[in-house]
Amino acid sequence: MIDSRDTIAAIATAPGEAGIGIVRISGKKALAIADKVFKPKNGRKPSTFKTRTIHYGWVIDDEALLTVMRSPKSFTREDVVEINCHGGIIAMRRALDFALVSGCRLAEPGEFTKRAFLNGRIDLAQAEAVLDIIRAKTDSSLKLGAGQLKGFLSSEINTLRNSLLEALAALEANIDFPEEEITPADSGKIKKRLLKTREKLDAILKASQRGRVLREGIHAVICGSPNVGKSSLLNALLKQERSIVTSVAGTTRDTIEEIIDINGIPVRIVDTAGIIEPRDLVEKKAVSRSRRYINMADIVILVFDASRKLNSQDKALILKLKSKPVIAVINKIDLKQRIEKDKLAGYFKNIIFISARRLKGIDLFEKAITDFIYGNSLIIPEHALVSNMRHIEALKESGKFIDSALKAIDKDLDIELVSQDIKDALGFLDDILGKRFSEKLLDKIFNEFCIGK
Ligand SMILES: Nc1nc2c(ncn2[C@@H]2O[C@H](COP(=O)(O)OP(=O)(O)O)[C@@H](O)[C@H]2O)c(=O)[nH]1
Ligand SMILES: [Mg+2]
Known part of the structure; x- marks a missing residue:
């Protein structure tokens, strides 16, 4: 068991190059450690500093700022000091190591927040x-x-x-x-x-x-025959090129996953290869992976090409996905339309017409997703929801x-x-x-x- 009264330290900012990085120290010895690690320009000892003050100085030879937050008015309710040093990995590591050899230990994951809880500042x-x-x-x-x-x-x-x-x-x-x-x-x-x-x-x-x-988002998967515009739709949603869009059938040999923000909902969206009959081992793997994604998905986005009649692959997909919640998307409405809309209307309640290339109807598609999730349920403010x-x-x-x-x-x-x-x-x-x-x-x-x- 960890002694929750000892003093802990950790780098509180993300690793990597950055303007500044923060080493956070919490516990009874935080100020004593600051005395050893931090040399203020004014020559005084950090342990004499008032609470909620910030001071300029050095850690070894690197310029730094020290923030002092005395118990109980700190994140953990313990004495806390934060050293702002330069954000490089070495600079931060050195400040942390210096703190560790000066009498504290490395914090466990989440331990600062855990202390805030155990010390009664916040509930679980x-x-x-x-x-x-x-x-x-x-x-x-x-x-x-x-x-x-x-x-x-x-x-x-x-x-x-x-x-x-x-x-x-x-x-x-x-x-x-x-x-x-x-x-x-x-x-x-x-x-x-x-x-x-x-x-x-x-x-x-x-x-x-x-x-x-x-909190968790929903899982959506884009299905459809090769070349109907699945990747183009994903790209239109991302509003940036991410997966390869090309007119050669079967380019997206594997799946690509993105998280997109649709009216505040995090939607995990997977672009599948759209292959039904695999021709080789790579495609076979892609097909079984798509199947797994489809099983896991909360919603399937089934894309059709407006410019041609339904083919056997489209029909096979319709049958395969019958039992899943589907939003049918008819893409390429900028072209002359040959698709049998009436037939599709017999299968799907939700049919959205778009042009992924011309960015037409994307908002309607997004609305369909939002409606699917919320139905007509009352919108309750986010802040009070259980998630x-x-x-x-x-x-x-x-x-x-x-x-x-x-x-x-x-x-x-x-x-x-x-x-x-x-x-x-x-x-x-x-x-x-x-x-x-x-x-x-x-x-x-x-x-x-x-x-x-
Ligand atoms: N005219 C037209 N072409 C499109 C549209 N969306 C996609 N395409 C084209 O259809 C081809 C196949 O698109 P892609 O997104 O790679 O299809 P996928 O195989 O289903 O992923 C590409 O040449 C796209 O530029 C559209 O709305 N209108
Ligand atoms: Mg594709």
């Missing part, structure tokens, strides 16, 4: 939000993470908790009575409270689908125990039993906030972080 959902913010791929995903870090989600969970705590208090007021039965008046009150909590919990869970989409699978599972479990408590009341069961159900429901809400946690859970969460965060 907020700590998880830090990682979501770092990983956010779109503006909306960022808003989601930022809202969670600010505590919007935590405050929703706390509302649920308080509501359950009230029900519990009302229930336990009955325990002193000899019959150990709930008075009818109280029983009505407690039921009402539990039902209201259940309702609110359901609303949060319902909106979580959108939260998950924003993390761990939170969703805990909410579901909590809901089960609320249901069980309600049933127990209806059946006039012992107060103890009802009370235990409510306590279990509370326990799962506590899991979300980290009021209750295991070492194993913390390891799982923080091991996903990088060192220095």
Whole structure:
């Protein structure tokens, strides 16, 4: 086990060449280490510096700035110093090594954030939000993470908790009575409270689908016969050339994956080779890979060429993809149209007409994706959505125990039993906030972080 009271250090910025790089040190000895590592121009000792001040000086012979943040007003609530030095790998490594030999150890992944949690500055959902913010791929995903870090989600969970705590208090007021039965008046009150909590919990869970989409994105795969314009469509979406676009059939021999931002949704989009009958080993591999992507995909984008009649490959693809959610895209509408639209309309609800080359209809295509994901569901502000699978599972479990408590009341069961159900429901809400946690859970969460965060 790691001694959480020792002092830790790490490079907090991304490796590589950059204007500046930051070495972060946190713990009781942070200022004593700064005394050894940092030579301020004014000749004073960093341990005499006021909190939240910044100072010019040197680390060995490199110019640097030192920021001092004393406990408890720091990210970890411990004494923290940050050394801004030049961003080169060697410059940063040297500053870090100097700190390490001066009496601290290298931080574990996510350990600064873990300390912020263990020292009570943020709850567990907020700590998880830090990682979501770092990983956010779109503006909306960022808003989601930022809202969670600010505590919007935590405050929703706390509302649920308080509501359950009230029900519990009302229930336990009955325990002193000899019959150990709930008075009818109280029983009505407690039921009402539990039902209201259940309702609110359901609303949060319902909106979580959108939260998950924003946090994790969706998987889309582009299929279609060779030469219909699959790569051109991906490029039109990327608005930059990425995969090779050419008029030779079967150029995209393998798959290409990109993450694109479609109205705030991170869409992982794979451009497949579009081969049905492989001619060689390379194509065979490409076909089996496409099949895997198709199985995994939330949505398939099936592209057709407007300028020709449906061929056997198109038809084979239509049959193969019948059971998947498909957006059919008819491309090359800038050319004379020969495709049998009526036939396609019999297969697909969603047909979008575009010209990937002329960048026509791309916005309609993007709207089709957004509609597919959100349907007509109400748009709830990003900042209050549940997006993390761990939170969703805990909410579901909590809901089960609320249901069980309600049933127990209806059946006039012992107060103890009802009370235990409510306590279990509370326990799962506590899991979300980290009021209750295991070492194993913390390891799982923080091991996903990088060192220095
Ligand atoms: N006229 C026209 N040609 C297009 C359009 N989209 C793609 N093409 C052309 O069709 C050919 C095949 O495109 P590509 O994207 O490589 O098809 P893929 O095999 O399905 O990936 C290329 O010559 C493209 O320039 C379009 O909207 N209009
Ligand atoms: Mg292609």
